[in-house]
Amino acid sequence: MALIVGVTGGIGSGKSALTRYLEARGITVVDADVVAREVVEPGQPALAAIAEHFGQAILQADGTLDRAALRQKVFADPAQRRWLEELTHPLIGAAIQAQLAASRSAYTVLSSPLLLEGSQALLTELVVVVDVPPELQLERTMARDNNDEAQVKRIMAAQLDRQARLAKADIVIDNSGTLEDLEQQAEALHQRLLEKAKAEA
Template identity: 50%
Template sequence: MLRIGLTGGIGSGKSTVSALLAERGAVVVDADRIAREVVEPGTPGLAAVVGAFGTGMLAADGSLDRAALAAVVFADPEARQRLDGIVHPLVRARSAELAAAAPADAVVVHDVPLLVETGQASSYDVVVVVEADPAVREGRLVQRGLTAEDARARMAAQASDEQRRAVADVVLDNSGTLEQLAGQVDRFWAERVAPVTG
């Protein structure tokens, strides 16, 4: 099994790279998706979040009000640490379960937005970092509905490009077109994945 840690700042296009790797046969373990699953209604994770932050974090249907929670934790580093302390262990445990279920010869891509921030780089055989020009990232986030100010705040709350590069084995630049990005993924697969798995 080849364990790839995939990371990149918000708006960098990490999910696009994840999808491109899945098309090439990788098993993707998506930490963002798992982070949503572990706080769904009825889960111990959601109960813990409500216990820490109050019932104001719940939407009318009993689900997590992500916007309300984001407003609290992005404005308060201590609150974000408290949330991370609840969610990250649940995500890691579920990620390990999913990876363990993959075939022994699989290429398992762990799509982890906060790989650097949570000190997980050494857990992987190869660390791939997706980068994009900050202005490009901000533009993508604004297209998703964030204000430019919110986009910059979320980018600033994460590790810097320099911090990510320090742990990277491979850096993919996603400032250009999808075709350019796919070409870089093809080269990575041919040079770093196929020789190990093929």
């Protein structure tokens, strides 16, 4: 199995900007958020179970999941969140493992906001944390997602706190500067991971 590197960070930290850079260098990125969307696409058993549990109003007119409505329900009620996680997490886990196994790049990235919360970190050999101060996280997420401050704070509160995340990092990427700063760090990371992958091959 080739080198698998976990990339995580709180909402709005810039994980995606980092992984897009690595992807542009030919690295396979398995994105847990993308996989999570795929398992609830129309025609998938998980979507039928969600509609049955929460009612048809959780679906949009085209039959796809109304993610914003679902997010409001599960972040407001821990029991509903647990129900959803018990349904989707095993499906997401199986799909992630299949995609990691299929990767043929020099090393493979598993990008996940919940990498350190559950068992996903066990799939990786190294953990990279993209870090920004909480106030910047809040500002960037509100600007990007058009979410109100209270909603973003609820999502941040549901994620691992910053100190705990940093304590589990093998490598920290500081993304409090410009995109150019981030790309310089991304290139250095890429070279370091290529060398590590080569040494282990």
